[in-house]
Amino acid sequence: MKAAVRVLFVSVGILLALAVVACGGAPPTAVPTNPPPPPTNPPAPTAAPTPAPVSTSAPAGLSGEISFYINEGADEVEGFEQLAEAFEEQHPGVKINLVNIPNDDEFDQKIAALYAAKTPPDVININYRRFGQFAIKDVLIPVDDYLKASTVMKIDDFYPQVLDAFKFQGKQFCIPQNISSLEVYYNKDLFEKANVPLPKAGWTWDDFLNAAKALTKDTNGDGKIDQYGLGIAPSTIRLAPFIWAHGGELVDNVDRPTKLTLDSPAAMEAFQWFVDLQNKHHVVPSKADEATEGDQSRFEHGTMGMYLNSRVETPELRETIEEAFEWDVAPMPSDKTTATILHSDGYCISKDGKNHDLAWAFTEFANGPVGQSQLAKTGRTVPSMKRIAESNDFLVSSEPPANNKMYLDMIPNIRRVPVATTWLEVEGALNNEIQRAFYGDATVQEAVSAAIQNTQEYFKQNLTDLGSQ
Amino acid sequence: MRRSFPLRLFHPSYRTQLVLLLLPFLLGVFVLILLPMAATFLLGFTDYDLFTAPRWNNFANFGHWLVDQLFQRALYNSAWFILIAVPLRVTGALVLALLLNRSGRAFGFARASVYVPTIIPEVAYALVWLLILNPGFGVVNLALQAFGIQGVPWLTIPFTARASVVVMWLFQLGEGFILMLAALQMISHEMLENAAVDGANRWQRFRHIVLPLLVPTLLLLSFRDIALTFQGVFVTGLLTTENGPYYTTYFLPHYIFDEAFGLFRYGYASATTALVYVVTLAIVAGQVLAMRRWFRLEELD
Numbered sequence: 019m020k021a022a023v024r025v026l027f028v029s030v031g032i033l034l035a036l037a038v039v040a041c042g043g044a045p046p047t048a049v050p051t052n053p054p055p056p057p058t059n060p061p062a063p064t065a066a067p068t069p070a071p072v073s074t075s076a077p078a079g080l081s082g083e084i085s086f087y088i089n090e091g092a093d094e095v096e097g098f099e100q101l102a103e104a105f106e107e108q109h110p111g112v113k114i115n116l117v118n119i120p121n122d123d124e125f126d127q128k129i130a131a132l133y134a135a136k137t138p139p140d141v142i143n144i145n146y147r148r149f150g151q152f153a154i155k156d157v158l159i160p161v162d163d164y165l166k167a168s169t170v171m172k173i174d175d176f177y178p179q180v181l182d183a184f185k186f187q188g189k190q191f192c193i194p195q196n197i198s199s200l201e202v203y204y205n206k207d208l209f210e211k212a213n214v215p216l217p218k219a220g221w222t223w224d225d226f227l228n229a230a231k232a233l234t235k236d237t238n239g240d241g242k243i244d245q246y247g248l249g250i251a252p253s254t255i256r257l258a259p260f261i262w263a264h265g266g267e268l269v270d271n272v273d274r275p276t277k278l279t280l281d282s283p284a285a286m287e288a289f290q291w292f293v294d295l296q297n298k299h300h301v302v303p304s305k306a307d308e309a310t311e312g313d314q315s316r317f318e319h320g321t322m323g324m325y326l327n328s329r330v331e332t333p334e335l336r337e338t339i340e341e342a343f344e345w346d347v348a349p350m351p352s353d354k355t356t357a358t359i360l361h362s363d364g365y366c367i368s369k370d371g372k373n374h375d376l377a378w379a380f381t382e383f384a385n386g387p388v389g390q391s392q393l394a395k396t397g398r399t400v401p402s403m404k405r406i407a408e409s410n411d412f413l414v415s416s417e418p419p420a421n422n423k424m425y426l427d428m429i430p431n432i433r434r435v436p437v438a439t440t441w442l443e444v445e446g447a448l449n450n451e452i453q454r455a456f457y458g459d460a461t462v463q464e465a466v467s468a469a470i471q472n473t474q475e476y477f478k479q480n481l482t483d484l485g486s487q
Numbered sequence: 488m489r490r491s492f493p494l495r496l497f498h499p500s501y502r503t504q505l506v507l508l509l510l511p512f513l514l515g516v517f518v519l520i521l522l523p524m525a526a527t528f529l530l531g532f533t534d535y536d537l538f539t540a541p542r543w544n545n546f547a548n549f550g551h552w553l554v555d556q557l558f559q560r561a562l563y564n565s566a567w568f569i570l571i572a573v574p575l576r577v578t579g580a581l582v583l584a585l586l587l588n589r590s591g592r593a594f595g596f597a598r599a600s601v602y603v604p605t606i607i608p609e610v611a612y613a614l615v616w617l618l619i620l621n622p623g624f625g626v627v628n629l630a631l632q633a634f635g636i637q638g639v640p641w642l643t644i645p646f647t648a649r650a651s652v653v654v655m656w657l658f659q660l661g662e663g664f665i666l667m668l669a670a671l672q673m674i675s676h677e678m679l680e681n682a683a684v685d686g687a688n689r690w691q692r693f694r695h696i697v698l699p700l701l702v703p704t705l706l707l708l709s710f711r712d713i714a715l716t717f718q719g720v721f722v723t724g725l726l727t728t729e730n731g732p733y734y735t736t737y738f739l740p741h742y743i744f745d746e747a748f749g750l751f752r753y754g755y756a757s758a759t760t761a762l763v764y765v766v767t768l769a770i771v772a773g774q775v776l777a778m779r780r781w782f783r784l785e786e787l788d
Binding site (some may be wrong): 039124126127130131133134151155306307308309310311337355424442443453454457459472475 | 498536537538539555556621622623624639640642643644726731732733734744748749751753763
C-alpha cells in the first residue's frame, strides 16, 4: 500500500519534471504568454455576429478582459500602453491584456499558434498588406454593423482610401488607426551646410537627385564616402511610389490582380531611375556600406541627408536624435504626377474571440477621437480620422517633424498595394529581384522578367482562394 | 530514523529501478518527440492553415514540391551545406581532440575555449559574428587591411555569405569534440606504449591503432552531424545573412518556418518536415548498418 503511495510520489515528480521540460522547450518569446481570456458570458447573444452594440452609451455594461496584440518597436509601445490604461480607467472592471511582440517572425509564430489553438487575440493590430491573408481565412469579424450603430465614429469620419484598404469582398473588417505614407525624412542641418534648397511640396525627381548628389560626400578626405545623400531600402513598397509617379503600375488591377505590370515602358523607366541612384549616381550606400551601417542608423547619426520611411519611425527618431540636429519631413518628389504609398495598421477583431462587444468597444475607443488624439501625440500615427488629423493634436507638436501638414496634403496622392491572399509572397519574390537590380547583380530587364515569372503562381493562387470563397 | 523511512519500504528490483529511472525520459520522448512527429506525418497529407480544421488532400503537398522553386532552392542549399560543413566539422573535432588531449592548465583552458561557442545563446552568437564580419569595422576586414588587402562585405556576396555560415557552424563543434576526446581517452596507453617499443612512429601509431579504434565514434559523429546540420543554423543564419543574398543561405528550416507561420501553410510545411524526418531516419538506419558491418569486420580480424 505504502509502496503504491511512493510510486505516486515518483509519478508526480516525473510530471513536474516534464512540465519544466515542456516550458523550457517553448520558443523564446520575450513576452508574457497571456492566457486566453476566460469566457465572460457577455449579456448579448454570443452566436449572433451582428448584435446592436449599445456599449458606448452604456459603459456600465462592459466587463471582462480581452487580449490586444501589437507588433511594435520599443519606442512605439508606450503609446499603446497609455491607450489601454485610458480605456481601463473609463471602464472599471475591464482589463486589456496588451501584448507586444517586436520581432516579426516571433509575432507571426505566436499569432499562428494562438489562432490554431482557437484562442486568438481578441483584437490584433495588423498591416493592411497582411490583412488579405487573414480575411480569406474567415477568422475576423466584419464591423459594418458595429460601425453603423456607433455613436463615437461614422464611416464619413475616416479618409475613404484607408477604410478601403481593410475591405474584403465588400465588407469592412478592421478599423485603421492611421493613414501614414512614405515620406522623406531629411536632415535640415546638412541641407543648410551644403547650401541645398530645402525640399518642399512639388519638388521634382531632379531636385531630389540633385539634393542627394550634393549631400553625398567624403567629409574626411580618406577617399571613402562617409556621408550619403539618400537612404532607401530596395523593396516593393519603396519602389512602388516611383513607378506610380512616373505613370506606371504595379499590378493590372488593384482589386483583382492577376499579374505584375512592371514591364510597361513607364514602370521600367522608373525602375531604372530608382536603380541608377545606386549604380550610376552612387548617392545611396553601396552594398558594403549598407552592411557596415544601416540607413536608419546613418540618418540618426547625422551622416545621411535624406531617409525614406513612413511615420512609424518618428517616435524612435525623436528619441535617438534628440537635439543633435534639426530634421523634418518632406513629401515624395513628383515626376509626371505625385504619388506615395499607404502605410496603415488596423484593429481587427477575431471571430473566435470570446467578447466581441468588449473588443469592439476598445477598438472604437482607440480609434475614436480620444484614442486617436492620444496616439497621435506620441508621434506614432497620422490619424485616420479626418477631424483628428486636422486638429492641433496632430499638427502641432513641440518635437519634430514640424511639417505635419505635409501628410494631409499628400493624402489625395496616396495609393496602395492590392489586398490579395498571397500578397506577401508576391512582395517577397519581387523584393529579391529589386535587390538584384539595385545592387547591380541583374539588369532591370532581367529583374522584371524574373519577378513577373516568379510571381505568376501566387497570383493564380489568390484567384483560386477568392474563387473558393 | 525518519530519513531512511521510505527506503526501507520500497526495495525495487534492478529492472524496476531501470524502468523507473528511464520513465521520465521515455515519457518526454513520447510526448515531446514521437507524438509531434506522428502528428506531423499525418498533417503532411492535409491542407491545413491553422485556422480551419485540416482537410485530407492526399499527396498534393508532395506534388507541390515539384513546382515550388523556393522549396527546391532551400533543399539544394541545405544539401550543399551538409556536404561541405559535416566533413569539416567531424575532421575539426578529431584534429582538435588529438591536439588538446593532454594534461596541463593551458590545455584545460584550450578545451574549454573550443567548447564555449557551442553553448553561447544563438542570438548572441549571431551578433558576435555580425561584428566580426562587419565590412567597415569588423575584425576580419581590419586585419586584412593591416596587410593592405581590401576586405569584402562577407555576408552580402553569395559565395562568401555561404562560406561564412559554414564557418559559423564549424565553430560550434563542441559536442563532437567532447565525444572524440572521450573516445581518445578510452584507448589504452599500454597498447600505444607497446607499439612505440616495437618501433612504430607517431604517424604509424595513429594510422594503425588510434584511427581504427576511433572509427565507430567517427561514424556515429558523422551521422549525428548530418542530422543536426539538416536542422541547424536556423537562428544564426537568419540573423546574420537574413536568408540572403538572394536566398543563397535560405535553408530548409527557414523555409519550413516561413511556410508554417508566415504563410499559414501548416499542412505543406508538415509534409516538408516529414521529408526531413525521413531523410534523418534513413541516415540513422545507415549509421546502424555501417556500425554493424564495421564490428563484423573487426570480429573477422
